Amino acid sequence: MSSLEILAVLAAGLGGGILTSTVGVASLLTFPVLVAVGLPPVVANASNTVGMTPGGLSGSFGYRRELREHPRLTAVVTATCAAGAALGATLLLALPAGVFESVVPWLILATCLLVGATPRISRWLRSRQGADAAPRTRPSPVTTAFCTATGVYGGYFGAGSGVMMLAVLGLGTDVELRVLNGLKTLAVTASNVVATVIFLLVAELDWLAVGLLAAGSVVGGYAGAHIGRHLPATLLRFLIVAAGILAFALLL
Template identity: 45%
Template sequence: MNGLEAVAVLLAGVAAGTINAIVGSGTLITFPTLLAFGIPPITANVSNNVGLVPGNVSSVLGYRAELAGQRDRLLRLGAASLVGGLVGALLLLRLPSSAFDAIVPALIGLGVLLVVIGPAVQRRVAARAETRGGVPDHGVWWVWPAVLLTGVYGGYFGAAQGVLLMAVLGIGVADTLQRQNATKNMLALVVNGVAATVFLLVAELDWTVVGLIAAGSIVGGQIGATVGRRMPPAVLRAVIVVVGLTALVVLLTR
């Protein structure tokens, strides 16, 4: 990797960390960037996952005020994320690389779709929270298995995992959007953290990529928790969609 490519990966890490803190689609920035520089898809995926974990930690710290009073909820739903992330990581390692090549375009397409319909989902979430009075709870019965399945998705690939989590939490848990976003960041950290642990033990990593994305995502996590909240959502969403569609073209024509 030359100097310009390294800078591009670093900046992609900053962008991903920022986006993950706000909406959760950062992999749609970093993964296509790594593919464009010739890194094999599975190596890119696992290296990206490990590199984004420090950014997840940064996002959680940036939203620590909104996490106050959520201990019981985080323990309950965190267990679902832990199991789901482990299953997803093991599926990635055990399924043949041809399965990953076949599945990932569909997952990226799903991620792009979720980003596009995100505003509609968020409007429904806000309306539901208002009708329920915004009183915090631990969620209806299906929230736990839904978080588990989202964890499987996140451990396997993870693009737009945060959008899925926000939809689940917004519909099934009565609380403010900012507190739900803080919960989302914590659950994503659990998923990515357990998957990264598995990858560190048995997967082939590109440590240059890991270091660059880690450094960038730490900075991005803080940006997303502060300045990023003021960014026009439409602009951010448009960037993610363009990058995601570019990734689809790259994967389908390689």
């Protein structure tokens, strides 16, 4: 890599770390940069996952107060996403490159629109349950299944997986958005950790790219957690939907 390419990858890691902890579309910044500096797509995808994992860890640490509020939900999200990511990473190595290429943009668009509509849908669900119904802080079997499916997608490609997790948890629980954002960051991290272990064993990686992304994402992930915690819920939701629509347009 040239000096400018090194700076570009480092900056992408920093920005990707911030996006991981806020709107959840980090790979849509970091993956294209790796491809632009000359990495083959599969190598770029695996290197991106490994390099962005430290950013997810620092972001999850930044959200540690939120993650302690609902320990059972936190444990379920971690376990299901980790299990799903193991399958997703295996599919990435076994299936032809780009097998889900035509589906991914529409999947991201649908889930980001769900994130925007979640408050209204949640109010409708609560009205059907009755005013005395307790808030849903434990995932149902259906929510758990969708968390696992999101983990599979995160291990396979990952772009927009944070937005998808927000949609799943927003519809399946009655938890505040700031907590959901922490859970989303942890979910992406769990997927990345499992996928990283697999990629370290069997995938081809560009270690310079991995190191540059890791260095930038550690700072960005922790900073992003503080930004995400203090953003008003309405603004944060708007930014997530806007980022999802942009992701749809870029991937389409």
